[in-house]
Amino acid sequence: MATDAAGYDYVIVGAGSAGCVLADRLTASGRYRVLLLEAGGTDRRLFVQMPLGYGKLFHDPAVNWCYRTEPDPGLAGQADHWPRGKLLGGSSSINAMVWIRGHSSDYDDWQAAGNPGWGWADVLPAYRALEDWEGGADEFRGAGGPLHVSANRRDLHPLTHAYLGACAEAGLPGTPDFNGAQQEGAGVYQLSVKGGRRMSAARAFLRPAMRRANLTVRTHAHATRVVFEGRRAVGVEYRHKGALQLARAGREVILSGGAVNTPQLLMLSGVGPGADLAAFGLPVLLDNANVGGNLCDHQGLNYTWRMKTRTLNEVLRPWWGKALVGARWLLTGRGPLSMSINQGGGFFRTDPGLPRPNMQLYMQAFSTLLPRAGERPILTPDPFPGLSLGLSNCRPTSRGRISLHSADPFAAPRITANAYATEADVAEMLAAVKMLRRIAAQPPLADLIAEELRPGPAVSSDAELIADFRARSGTVYHASCSARMGPDAADSVVDARLRVHGLAGLRVCDASAFPTLIGGNTNAPSILMGWKGAQMILEDAG
Ligand SMILES: Cc1cc2nc3c(=O)[nH]c(=O)nc-3n(C[C@H](O)[C@H](O)[C@H](O)COP(=O)(O)OP(=O)(O)OC[C@H]3O[C@@H](n4cnc5c(N)ncnc54)[C@H](O)[C@@H]3O)c2cc1C
Numbered sequence: 324m325a326t327d328a329a330g331y332d333y334v335i336v337g338a339g340s341a342g343c344v345l346a347d348r349l350t351a352s353g354r355y356r357v358l359l360l361e362a363g364g365t366d367r368r369l370f371v372q373m374p375l376g377y378g379k380l381f382h383d384p385a386v387n388w389c390y391r392t393e394p395d396p397g398l399a400g401q402a403d404h405w406p407r408g409k410l411l412g413g414s415s416s417i418n419a420m421v422w423i424r425g426h427s428s429d430y431d432d433w434q435a436a437g438n439p440g441w442g443w444a445d446v447l448p449a450y451r452a453l454e455d456w457e458g459g460a461d462e463f464r465g466a467g468g469p470l471h472v473s474a475n476r477r478d479l480h481p482l483t484h485a486y487l488g489a490c491a492e493a494g495l496p497g498t499p500d501f502n503g504a505q506q507e508g509a510g511v512y513q514l515s516v517k518g519g520r521r522m523s524a525a526r527a528f529l530r531p532a533m534r535r536a537n538l539t540v541r542t543h544a545h546a547t548r549v550v551f552e553g554r555r556a557v558g559v560e561y562r563h564k565g566a567l568q569l570a571r572a573g574r575e576v577i578l579s580g581g582a583v584n585t586p587q588l589l590m591l592s593g594v595g596p597g598a599d600l601a602a603f604g605l606p607v608l609l610d611n612a613n614v615g616g617n618l619c620d621h622q623g624l625n626y627t628w629r630m631k632t633r634t635l636n637e638v639l640r641p642w643w644g645k646a647l648v649g650a651r652w653l654l655t656g657r658g659p660l661s662m663s664i665n666q667g668g669g670f671f672r673t674d675p676g677l678p679r680p681n682m683q684l685y686m687q688a689f690s691t692l693l694p695r696a697g698e699r700p701i702l703t704p705d706p707f708p709g710l711s712l713g714l715s716n717c718r719p720t721s722r723g724r725i726s727l728h729s730a731d732p733f734a735a736p737r738i739t740a741n742a743y744a745t746e747a748d749v750a751e752m753l754a755a756v757k758m759l760r761r762i763a764a765q766p767p768l769a770d771l772i773a774e775e776l777r778p779g780p781a782v783s784s785d786a787e788l789i790a791d792f793r794a795r796s797g798t799v800y801h802a803s804c805s806a807r808m809g810p811d812a813a814d815s816v817v818d819a820r821l822r823v824h825g826l827a828g829l830r831v832c833d834a835s836a837f838p839t840l841i842g843g844n845t846n847a848p849s850i851l852m853g854w855k856g857a858q859m860i861l862e863d864a865g
Pocket residue numbers: 336337338339340341342360361362363381406407408409410411412413414415417418419420421422423544545546547579580581582584585588799800801802832833834835844845846847849
């Protein structure tokens with residue numbers, strides 16, 4: 324194995340949402356030499372840069388790990404498709420760009436679980452510093468930071484306003500800013516988009532940092548193992564251009580491979596459930612059953628209606644419609660291709676007695692009931708006017724696990740999602756799907772609806788609704804907590820400074836370190852991990 328001759332202070336594995344921020348923050352002072360290893364390639368691709376292009380990336384192995392879960396009893400025995408970004412920017416380069424921090428109390432929960440420095444009062448300044456919010460700075464929002472957040476007010480489809488009106492009639496009034504004073508309510512999703520192009524973590528943080536001489540970014544470099552001397556991490560073994568290499572880290576190794584790959588890499592390196600590792604012939608350096616455990620994810624599904632009015636289906640489906648919106652996007656950076664398919668959103672409580680919203684809404688002025696092989700047909704929707712209202716749960720109580728299928732570092736890990744494994748998760752989703760129909764039954768939306776297509780009016784009893792959502796739900800791509808933070812190695816993997824319990828020179832900094840899943844989408848909190856993680860690493864460097 325060749326050893327990288329350059330001496331690095333920090334080696335980061337994974338150029339995703341968190342890894343790009345780390346690479347930027349750790350190199351900004353010029354004091355430290357940093358190597359960033361990324362298994363995938365460049366983000367300079369049309370369908371990465373074009374916001375709505377993400378439908379094309381959903382099954383594309385050139386930019387996506389394309390994982391499959393084990394058959395899941397909670398999803399009527401189906402194996403779910405789990406896309407994960409495999410390129411610069413990681414999942415922030417293939418995601419739906421909805422910008423949500425989560426509920427302020429989520430962070431107070433993190434702190435209350437024994438993680439000082441992660442309460443709302445601690446993370447709010449970080450969120451304000453890292454963002455460039457189109458609406459301008461106030462006590463909640465920041466302006467002038469590296470990551471532009473669009474208010475997404477231009478070019479909204481008219482159905483979005485009908486949806487907001489119907490939500491108000493259904494008892495869910497509007498909220499002006501999901502990331503501001505009040506998350507609860509219906510509103511328009513803010514997007515990580517600028518000038519009609521995706522604002523990934525690579526664009527916001529990594530690309531500017533790549534101009535620095537003290538940052539080396541190696542793409543198509545797949546980390547296979549963390550290398551230890553005793554219990555100190557001293558480097559990373561990786562495969563690049565067909566050969567195994569060793570990069571030594573004088574100070575620390577930081578794992579930012581995401582909630583699926585980070586626990587896999589820990590296990591391949593001898594850190595994880597001892598008996599499982601031994602069964603695969605791996606040496607056990609540190610026995611900790613929490614590596615890969617506590618896996619959390621949001622589950623969701625759509626209800627779909629045929630509409631009496633024009634939707635994005637008629638715009639995006641015909642070739643001439645594609646040509647028109649394509650030309651508009653190229654010439655002006657505007658129109659449907661410059662946005663997420665999720666224009667309207669919301670957060671609501673399924674029980675007024677709950678202290679905070681426990682369900683998230685997604686409104687899409689289009690539908691994709693007709694499947695297309697190997698593609699999520701966002702750019703080729705149904706041949707009739709359609710509306711989709713989607714849901715996902717905020718804090719599911721079901722837990723899954725990432726484990727190994729084999730000791731081969733290039734084999735996919737085993738993902739056991741365990742969706743809807745608890746009664747509480749089923750009861751909550753049952754109450755929530757009823758809310759979708761309540762919204763659709765209100766004016767002005769109700770006046771525009773021709774008929775419910777899926778699941779359809781025949782599905783009406785509680786048992787039928789449950790069977791339907793088990794059969795049609797799936798991940799909304801927010802896997803997290805699989806190497807979670809906590810004060811005690813008995814039920815966590817890293818401490819509040821993201822250091823792996825029981826080892827030196829090794830941190831985890833990505834969505835796998837979330838102590839619990841937040842109520843909202845997970846890109847912003849993953850970027851927060853990178854931001855706060857870098858602050859801690861620099862403080863600890865002295
Ligand atoms: C299809 C999709 C839609 C989504 N939509 C939204 C949304 O609208 N809003 C939102 O907030 N969130 C969304 N998310 C979720 C969000 O993007 C992720 O939670 C977040 O990006 C995770 O960040 P991360 O840093 O933990 O990991 P990632 O961003 O996934 O980065 C991990 C990186 O590590 C690399 N890597 C992994 N293993 C290795 C290895 N062994 N060697 C070298 N490199 C490695 C990967 O290739 C990847 O680039 C979506 C996700 C997906 C997949």
